Amino acid sequence: MKIIILKDYLNESIQQVYKAISSRTTIPILSGIKLDVNHQGVTLTASDTDISIQSFIPVEDDKHTIVQIEETGSVVLPAKFFVEIIKKLPSQEIKMEVKEQFHTYISSGATEIQMVGLDPEEFPILPAIEGNETVSVPGDLLKNMIKQTGFSISTHETTPILTGVLWNLENNELKFTATDRHRLATRSAYLNATDIKFNNVVIAGKTLNELSKIIPDQNTLVDIVVSDNQVLFKIDHVLFYSRILEGIYPDTSRIIPSTYKTELIVETKKLSESIDRAYLLSREEKTNIVRLQTLEEGGIEISSSSTELGKVREELDLIDFKGEPLRISFNSKYMLDVLKIVESEQLMIAFTGIMSPIVLKPMDDSQSLFVILPYRTNN
């Protein structure tokens, strides 16, 4: 392998695949990035077995020659050193040559680097699922769906299936669900006509987080291919492979109440600021308990208290109120997590009793729904 490559392009691809490198890997070859050079260009691959990312740098684009290829070939280079040193090389032009025993010589300006490379034959082979049927989702929609559900996953490894987000696709409706048993978030979106359907596709929350970072902000279509135990996301020149979590995701439909006894409509921002103040105090008690109570004279009261520090109490106007008066306690951190990602100016909060799940629904977006279980305090 012997090439001359432009720094900015190489750097961008390294940054993309580097997201798959785990600092805790015990398999030496997986702490490296694989480079494969053929006459079309350079392919970079990194993997931590849960996630594998591949980025392709073509020989040229509309504007430039990006890679000059003198000799094709492959090598695996130590990822952490490679990612940092390439970024800091003095010149745009980077020469790379692999010699005996995968020793790799990199030069740029007056800088010369010898890197100890590894045998690319030892690198795991990525699953061949490219042939399967493809669903296309706009990148910004996908990022939004991840953001609106990912915060509700469980962080406990005792129930591994709940550390993922459940994806279902049926009748053109793609639906994401996440729950940690104390709260739940769902978000749906209608896709362009597709015959494809799948269910019980569960993808780890941290994987989706990394995927989000790779999807560019401008309009991009993400092509999704689902196989038995892997999902492949295609984004421009990047292929992102994720393992599907094993196990059956629990049925969450019973958690969501279908009828309500009390319904409030509030200004999202005002409620958020109010809960935030009460949270500051509740946090010191380690419980995060905040109380919400309807007032006879209209409006609601938000309050919290701490034996050591004091009390916070405030009143908030309602845009609308239907149903019975109510007094309920909940984990204010969970409520704030929802309020932070709601984009709608108004929010419906619905209750079926002080022991029943609290439902939050953004008013101009019928496609998200959040549930928080109340605290069983004696108020």
Next chain:
Amino acid sequence: MKIIILKDYLNESIQQVYKAISSRTTIPILSGIKLDVNHQGVTLTASDTDISIQSFIPVEDDKHTIVQIEETGSVVLPAKFFVEIIKKLPSQEIKMEVKEQFHTYISSGATEIQMVGLDPEEFPILPAIEGNETVSVPGDLLKNMIKQTGFSISTHETTPILTGVLWNLENNELKFTATDRHRLATRSAYLNATDIKFNNVVIAGKTLNELSKIIPDQNTLVDIVVSDNQVLFKIDHVLFYSRILEGIYPDTSRIIPSTYKTELIVETKKLSESIDRAYLLSREEKTNIVRLQTLEEGGIEISSSSTELGKVREELDLIDFKGEPLRISFNSKYMLDVLKIVESEQLMIAFTGIMSPIVLKPMDDSQSLFVILPYRTNN
């Protein structure tokens, strides 16, 4: 105590004094901020016994009435909760009233807070050193002197005196010195004529760090009063008290060589980038060892190596070279720490031998000098 006060002014003062609050304090009263209200205004005080900060909010400034005082008095409020909740109150107008047992009622807009206050009589009294003679130093100069020396203090509590920066003032020259026995930084500045002199005033590095944050960026004079065991800094409405570290600071004059065998002049930025690349590799070996060597054909070579990862080697042009050829190893992290804070475009590096201290001197600034001890490797 009963007042109405403007949020932004109260918030600014809280932020200033909060820097003295230690999260690890075991003395309950020191986890609080003391408020003293008299007819001139409100004084906030916080202390961790090493540092005490006092900020004064006058009743009015050129533009506004800032505080309306209905009743004078004092109280100590829980700092962490106070600092966070005041920032988040909904309205500029904040009402505060202290009632029985120091229970404090704070209201703003529709928010009502009850805070458990403590007895201000329990709060430590600040040392009375305001009467002593004063030295004035421009704030930006003081910040710069702290920045150019503070990074060289020791972080080991086994030699407490070296965790501070030594201040000497004699013949109008203020000089800062810091060393951790492996490196040394000094910075001097001439002040306007003053009769005052002092020596062996050693102030903890972390204290100077907090002081730096309080000094505003615009032109401000900092008035400094030194007593036997305390230094007071006066900055606008803020008084910053610091303990002087106990003990005698070691004589560092012998560390700095007075004659050189080899002198190089380099471009600071180029050297910095070059050492940074070599550092990336040396860091993986945990040693940070980088080698510098003069080349027969002119210029120098910067290199480092790692058995696991490989080698970095590069050549750098010199602006000037005097004396004998040389090959020397040093801790590249220490060198980078210096290169990061040098503002001069050119830098002199001087050597007296491979076992002797390396001297770094910015070319357009005769008032800073840095020393790094070399590594005793067999190259």
